[in-house]
Structures are given as structure tokens and as C-alpha cells.
Amino acid sequence: MSQNVRVRFAPSPTGKLHIGGARTAIYNWAFARANGGTFILRIDDTDPTRSTEENTQIILRAMRWLGLDWDEGPEVGGAAGPYAQTERLPLYREAAERLLAEGKAYPCFCTPEELEADRRAAKERKDPFQGYQRRCRNIPADEARARMEAGEPYTIRIKVPEDRGDVVINDAVHGTVTFAAKELDDFVIFRSDGTPTYNFATVVDDAAMGITHVIRGDDHLSNTPRQVMVYEALGAPVPVFAHISMILGTDGKKLSKRHGATSVEEYRDAGYLSDAFVNYLSLLGWSLDGETTIIPRDVLASRFSLDRISKNPATFDPKKLDWMNAEYINAMTNDEFIEKLLLPALVQQGLMDADPAVGVDGAWMDKLAAIVKPRTKLAGDIAGICAPIFATASSLVYDEKSVAKGLAKDGMGTILDAARVALGTLPADEWEAAKIDAALEPLPDALELKKRVVFQAVRVAVCGNLVSPPLGETMELIGRDDCMARIERARTMAL
RNA sequence: GUCCCCAUCGUCUAGCGGUUAGGACAUCGCCCUUUCAAGGCGGUAACACGGGUUCGAGUCCCGUUGGGGGCACCA
Numbered sequence: 001m002s003q004n005v006r007v008r009f010a011p012s013p014t015g016k017l018h019i020g021g022a023r024t025a026i027y028n029w030a031f032a033r034a035n036g037g038t039f040i041l042r043i044d045d046t047d048p049t050r051s052t053e054e055n056t057q058i059i060l061r062a063m064r065w066l067g068l069d070w071d072e073g074p075e076v077g078g079a080a081g082p083y084a085q086t087e088r089l090p091l092y093r094e095a096a097e098r099l100l101a102e103g104k105a106y107p108c109f110c111t112p113e114e115l116e117a118d119r120r121a122a123k124e125r126k127d128p129f130q131g132y133q134r135r136c137r138n139i140p141a142d143e144a145r146a147r148m149e150a151g152e153p154y155t156i157r158i159k160v161p162e163d164r165g166d167v168v169i170n171d172a173v174h175g176t177v178t179f180a181a182k183e184l185d186d187f188v189i190f191r192s193d194g195t196p197t198y199n200f201a202t203v204v205d206d207a208a209m210g211i212t213h214v215i216r217g218d219d220h221l222s223n224t225p226r227q228v229m230v231y232e233a234l235g236a237p238v239p240v241f242a243h244i245s246m247i248l249g250t251d252g253k254k255l256s257k258r259h260g261a262t263s264v265e266e267y268r269d270a271g272y273l274s275d276a277f278v279n280y281l282s283l284l285g286w287s288l289d290g291e292t293t294i295i296p297r298d299v300l301a302s303r304f305s306l307d308r309i310s311k312n313p314a315t316f317d318p319k320k321l322d323w324m325n326a327e328y329i330n331a332m333t334n335d336e337f338i339e340k341l342l343l344p345a346l347v348q349q350g351l352m353d354a355d356p357a358v359g360v361d362g363a364w365m366d367k368l369a370a371i372v373k374p375r376t377k378l379a380g381d382i383a384g385i386c387a388p389i390f391a392t393a394s395s396l397v398y399d400e401k402s403v404a405k406g407l408a409k410d411g412m413g414t415i416l417d418a419a420r421v422a423l424g425t426l427p428a429d430e431w432e433a434a435k436i437d438a439a440l441e442p443l444p445d446a447l448e449l450k451k452r453v454v455f456q457a458v459r460v461a462v463c464g465n466l467v468s469p470p471l472g473e474t475m476e477l478i479g480r481d482d483c484m485a486r487i488e489r490a491r492t493m494a495l
Numbered sequence: 496g497u498c499c500c501c502a503u504c505g506u507c508u509a510g511c512g513g514u515u516a517g518g519a520c521a522u523c524g525c526c527c528u529u530u531c532a533a534g535g536c537g538g539u540a541a542c543a544c545g546g547g548u549u550c551g552a553g554u555c556c557c558g559u560u561g562g563g564g565g566c567a568c569c570a
Contacts, residue, residue: 012570047570112568119567123496130497130566155568174500183498183566191568198570222499222565245501246563254563283507283519290509293519310508313563317506320520330533374533385532406530437529444529455529467531 005037006212009070010044010202013055016263017062019255019316020217020247023281027244028215029068030282030304040209041073043084046201051086062264065274067297072209080209085201092196095204095234096156096189104233105189107144107154108136131185132157156190158200158229167225172213172242172306179225187226203227207236215242215306218313242306244285245313255316271379272321276328280321284314294327326377334369342369345382351390368477371469388463389477393485402466403493406456411449412494415457418443420487423480431480433472440471461490
């Protein structure tokens with residue numbers, strides 16, 4: 001890539017940043033980074049009725065969370081600004097007037113009704129060409145000017161050159177795509193209300209901003225020949241296109257609200273790690289080598305390439321995302337885990353003082369992290385795992401089913417009594433996992449019961465649940481006195 | 496309707512004329528184990544269909560079927 005790569009992500013602030021948009025942003029960003037290029041963020045808000053400032057902020061926030069830093073765009077500025085289309089209106093007008101003056105575009109006075117009638121007629125006579133019938137294309141220039149000056153409403157249409165042959169697009173992912181010349185339409189570039197249409201504004205901007213590669217969704221592929229017409233009329237070089245396939249829901253249908261979470265912020269709030277999320281999304285339609293699945297963002301930023309983008313539409317698989325998130329969590333050091341996930345979760349649950357300096361025993365915290373980390377798939381799991389540990393003998397919530405299955409049975413009281421005695425021999429300063437385990441270890445034989453039954457009973461007594469992290473570790477963290485008190489309390493539930 | 500795109504395990508994909516069709520998620524089994532995780536080992540599972548081209552086709556060509564997208568004074 002010898003030229004200076006300039007790419008852009010240009011979302012419309014008509015909604016939140018969704019998964020598909022996020023992936024497009026990631027690809028653009030990664031491509032720029034891998035080629036020492038410039039990544040531009042532009043807000044395509046030419047549709048004032050659906051665009052909102054609030055959505056723009058949501059998108060910027062999502063981009064920051066994803067860690068996709070832009071070199072030019074809102075808040076950082078740049079030489080090619082401004083970076084919101086509503087602030088570039090004069091540029092579009094200027095460009096349209098130039099095309100008008102050069103005879104590369106013309107005013108169209110057709111009313112919506114006339115156009116609709118033409119469309120219907122074309123459909124009825126099964127005309128292979130269903131586009132604009134070019135009624136106004138040959139109105140003499142002076143007549144057109146007179147009607148415009150008289151205040152007659154008009155749109156501006158691009159004039160597809162008579163001799164323009166087929167439009168051949170060389171797409172970086174699809175290869176050569178040909179659109180027949182007869183399909184080309186004199187489409188509207190300026191509305192009668194004086195605003196530019198998307199296909200025009202985008203090209204004017206991309207040309208003005210020197211965009212070299214347009215990486216965007218497949219849904220724009222059919223628009224591309226139209227846009228090529230604009231580039232040519234403008235006399236601007238046509239960029240390289242890379243059309244990436246859509247992301248589908250688990251049912252193979254286009255991703256929508258009914259597939260559950262579709263916006264980036266929902267994933268952020270659900271407790272996914274930005275790194276894992278970006279890694280997962282980058283692999284939806286791209287591969288490094290077909291083998292590697294864990295791809296840290298710095299590798300993505302150095303190894304991303306257009307030629308390894310897949311043509312297939314991809315189905316979003318939440319299960320794999322979950323796995324990847326757990327993978328990233330597990331790869332964290334204990335300290336990282338404590339700082340980024342454990343502490344914040346505990347503080348949020350009110351289990352810990354907001355001031356991290358208060359009441360945190362480093363060694364204790366490290367042991368907690370060691371048992372919580374491998375059990376955490378999502379940040380949201382932490383509170384549930386920690387709850388029994390942070391409870392007290394009186395506040396601990398006993399799970400009904402667990403009590404019924406593991407505690408409220410004949411002979412269980414005997415187990416608790418034996419456990420209390422065994423643990424009672426352990427001095428407070430020797431209350432550690434290995435010694436707790438050792439103290440409990442002879443019980444099954446002594447009581448002539450299965451290991452499982454014995455430990456189940458103690459587990460439910462101490463943790464309130466049949467499921468918990470390893471007993472010894474857990475009991476060490478809970479502390480001697482509280483464990484004894486819990487067993488005491490549980491004794492009343494056992495028979 | 497018309498134009499364009501797409502087609503390998505359930506899912507994401509590797510493959511770029513000769514492979515026991517590879518990896519990952521999911522799933523199943525085993526090991527570890529006092530429960531749950533984590534980890535280790537192993538299994539099930541795919542070239543949509545039909546024609547060509549070729550000594551040889553998952554790979555190239557055509558068609559069919561099936562999905563998706565565009566065809567607006569929406570982006």
C-alpha cells in the first residue's frame with residue numbers, strides 16, 4: 001500500500017451503534033492502523049428527521065469503549081473538516097451547482113405524482129428499465145433556468161453520459177462486479193427542499209476527504225455504480241471498494257431487535273470486555289490464518305488485511321462471544337482482574353467500600369480473585385459468586401432446593417456436629433484452606449458415609465447452596481468464626 | 496418483477512486443481528474431582544443440487560434451488 005491510506009466510518013445517528021456498524025468500524029480502523037493510514041470518523045446526518053445529537057453521543061461513546069480511536073473527526077478535528085454532514089451543506093450545493101453548470105446534472109421538474117405514474121406504466125408494459133424516464137433531461141437550458149427562477153420546485157438529477165458503458169467495479173472482497181449500462185439511472189442528487197441525497201453527499205465528502213478505500217456493508221454494493229457516476233462527474237478518482245457481508249441473527253435472518261441485544265452499549269452494560277468483543281466481531285467475516293481465534297487488538301491492528309475478508313454473510317453466535325469473553329478474563333492476571341472487574345463489581349453491589357484503600361486485605365483479595373476468576377464468564381457473574389462469601393451467618397440466604405437435597409435429611413445433623421468438632425480443633429491462626437480440608441477429610445470414613453454426602457452437607461451449611469467454589473478456599477475466605485456460626489445456624493435445619 | 500451479491504460441520508471459518516477436507520464455538524464421552532468452574536484427552540458433525548471443463552474438482556464454467564441486498568426527493 002504505497003499511497004497514504006485514508007478510510008472512514010460514517011454512521012448515521014439515527015440509532016445506536018449496532019453490531020454490524022461496529023464491525024464495519026473495526027475493519028476500517030484496523031485497515032488504517034495496519035497500513036499506517038488515517039482513520040476518519042464522519043457523522044452522516046443528512047436525514048435531519050431521524051438524526052439526533054443524542055445518538056451521535058451514543059455512537060461516540062461506543063467507539064471510545066471499543067477502543068477505536070479516530071485520527072480525524074468529531075472532537076479531534078482535522079484538515080478535511082467539518083466532520084458532520086449537516087455542517088457541510090454549502091459544499092454539496094457548490095458541487096451540485098458546478099455539475100449543473102458543466103452540464104453533468106440537470107434540474108428535474110417532475111412531480112412525485114408524475115414519477116409514480118411513470119413507474120407504474122413502466123411496470124405495466126414490463127419495461128426492463130424501471131428507472132427515471134428522463135423527461136426533463138432535454139429541457140433547453142434557458143427554459144430550465146426560467147422555470148427555476150419562476151420558483152417552480154425542482155430536484156437535481158445526475159446526467160449519466162450517453163456513451164457511458166457498463167460500470168465495472170473492482171471490489172477488494174468480491175472481485176469484479178459489473179453493472180450493465182442500461183441499468184444506470186439519472187438519479188436525484190439534490191432534493192427539492194435543497195438538501196443533498198445520501199449517494200451524492202457521501203461521494204462529495206469521500207472525494208473531498210481523499211478517502212482511498214471505502215469499507216462498508218454489502219447493502220451498499222448496489223448503490224456503488226450510482227456513486228461511481230458521481231465520482232466521474234466530479235472528476236474525482238474512484239476509491240477502492242470493499243463490501244463486507246451482513247451479520248445475521250441465529251435464525252439466519254438479518255439482525256434486529258428481536259434477536260436480543262444488537263447495540264454495542266447493551267454488550268458493554270452486560271459486562272463484556274471491550275477487547276473480547278472487538279476480537280469476536282473482527283472474526284465475523286475475517287480471519288487471520290484460519291486457525292487463530294484469540295487475536296489481541298494490537299495484532300489485529302498490525303495484521304488486518306482486506307484479502308482475508310470472507311464473502312459469506314455471518315451469523316452472530318452469542319455462545320462463542322461468551323466463550324471468548326471468559327477466555328479474556330482468564331488470561332488476566334489476578335491484579336488486573338481485581339482492579340478491572342472484581343473490585344468494581346463488589347463496590348457496585350455494596351459489598352465493599354467505594355474507597356479501594358479501605359478494608360482491602362491484599363492477600364485475602366488475591367485468594368478471592370483466584371477462585372472467582374475462572375468462574376466468571378461475564379462481569380455480571382461476579383456478584384452471585386461472591387455473595388455467600390460476603391454474607392454473614394445471619395444474612396446468608398439458604399437456597400431451598402439445596403437445603404432440601406443436601407441438608408434437611410436424616411443423619412445430616414450428625415455430619416454438621418462432627419464437622420463442628422473437627423473444625424473446632426483448628427486454631428484461628430491455622431484457618432487456611434489446606435488445613436480445613438485436612439480436618440474435614442477423615443469425616444466420611446468416621447461416619448461411614450459417602451464423601452459426597454458429607455461435603456454436600458457442609459457446603460450447604462456454609463454457602464447456602466449445593467454449588468460453590470472449593471470448600472476449603474471458600475471457608476478460609478469466610479473466616480473461622482463465621483463458618484462456625486453458619487454451621488450452628490444450619491444445624492437447626494438438619495435432622 | 497428486475498439487478499447485484501452469497502453458498503464447506505448446528506455456528507464462525509481454513510482451503511485458492513491432487514488434503515485422511517484443518518481449526519475454533521457449541522454438543523457428546525472420558526480424565527481430574529466433595530459440588531460448580533477451569534484444565535487435559537477423545538468422539539459425532541460439512542463441501543446445497545445438476546450438468547460440464549480436466550487424467551483429476553470443495554476449488555474453474557454454466558444452470559437449478561435456497562438465502563440476502565438494491566431498485567425512493569431513506570441512509
